[in-house]
Amino acid sequence: MSDQDNHSADLSAASGNDAGYHVPVLLQETVDGLNVLPDGIYVDCTFGGGGHSREILKRLGPNGRLFGFDQDADAKRNLPDDGRLVFVPHNFRHLQRFLRVHKITQVNGILADLGVSSHQFDEADRGFSIRFEGDMDMRMDMRQELTAYEVVDTYDEQRLHKLFEQYGEVTNSKTLAKTIVQVRKHVSLKTISNFKQALHSVVKGNPNKYFAQVFQALRIEVNDELGALKDMLQQIPSLLAPGGRAAIITFHSLEDRIVKNYFRKGDTEEAAEADPFGRNVPEAPLKVITKKPITAGQDELKRNPRSRSAKLRVAEKA
Template identity: 85%
Template sequence: MSEQDNHSADFSADSSGDNPEYHVPVLLQETVDGLQIEPDGIYVDCTFGGGGHSKEILKRLGKNGQLLAFDQDADARRNIPDDPRIVFVPHNFRHLQRFLRVHKLTQVNGIMADLGVSSHQFDEADRGFSIRFEGDMDMRMDKRQTLTAFEVVDTYDEQRLHKLFEQYGEVTNSKTLARTIVQVRDKMSLKTIANFKQALHDVVKGNPNKYFAQVFQALRIEVNDELGALKEMLQQIPSLLKPGGRVAIITFHSLEDRIVKNFFRKGDTEETVDTDPFARNVPEAPLKVITKKPITASPVELKRNPRSRSAKLRVAEKP
């Protein structure tokens, strides 16, 4: 996939003040600028990670401002700043509305999400996200869940594997790959990254690193139901934003970007066929698009952080 996550980028530190070893935030100023922070407002960071975006939001909030930070990865807790204005929610952002209610909030001034996988997760060998290390085929963002990448490759039938690699990874020979997995898994275990790569060595097309990056991306999306979670989160946003409130979302591959673009434009996460050419019965979109085209990284940021090359930021506003 041309916009796949970069497993081998040089994650250099920047001057944002977050934890550079954990994750360098992309499009930092552009994202927080897009939210148009009100000093006494209430904001949500759906993907806290290393805390870079959250800390920039806190800089712009006054003493009465409030920030809720979601992250299902327990490792993110270590990055929470000592600040009474921030509340950490250790859950997936698909449960956005539920946990806002837990904290007695019905509407907020802004919501943001950075859908990229943190460099920390890629760099932790035992998480199984990266082709660079040996470890189990895991890939769970939330270790409390049971489904792992190994279970996917060990139990899914050939057709399901084919569709997964075709749709989520755009793997060129996804059908052959799926068939080979089903054939070899009875003869050898695919539990580790090394075994998995060795077993599929003969079906690799082109650059092995790029090929397996696409395969791993597809498995990661499936294991964590990333697209399902994104759709659920988006559908909650219009009712959670105050009038004039904004949402800013950073995507890293075309599947996510298409979903966000469709929702911002039409209020629907699926691509719909226009059956009414005269637009007589088209429902009004719940959000107003602010970014007609997605914002991408500047040349300076691209040089500092190569991972930002596939990042796309879209911003919308509640009318």
């Protein structure tokens, strides 16, 4: 999938990062999609560099409120001095729980940009990028224990095979998994350079693209990205007030499929064979606003190469 190019933001996008932390993707389209009410309550599930949040704040009146979630402690550095914004330093899978802490039971809009920030790619010691030397880490929340090194050092061959096949669509995922299990017996895979060097013999095609796919798979596993996305989506219908909207930006087909299925059918999994008599067909909890995903225009693609794999979907609570 060309969706791997998001991980290859490694290779090019950082140079176009004017914000120094992260260039927000599909900024106007996403915030327009939320249909911001001046006195509304909104949630930015992925605060990051704060680009989307700042645009929402511009459209909020003095009584509007915004909650910014981010499990990466570095994101807190980007908070604007604005009393309408509350920062929540946790994963968005705990959306409902932490909004209740602030006595919020319903909101008017929920936004999530699922891309890894340029800042995370540029911090060598985080281990997200194939460009730098550093430990095989890849944790977005440094409080958690599981790292990419632990995955490649302890998972059995079958588990590694499925991980690379499903999360990275690595062409020779079975061979890769077998090789990892063999080489880790006598070579440490703790650093990025060791990992790449130990596996150079199994690389298929362009090494940068190949390792981008491998790193994407490891990152998704380490951070349980798809599990967190499903948890968050299932909370949206009960959190949104009538007329409230959810706007989700995805960067690879795995995420996009989950969002599309949930918005259309209220289920994060692929729908089973439809019942021809219409029995037991659940009613979708949301109304799809974007029949096809919104993608970046030519101007944005020139300014920010990482936007080329971004897809925005918007849905509304009836």
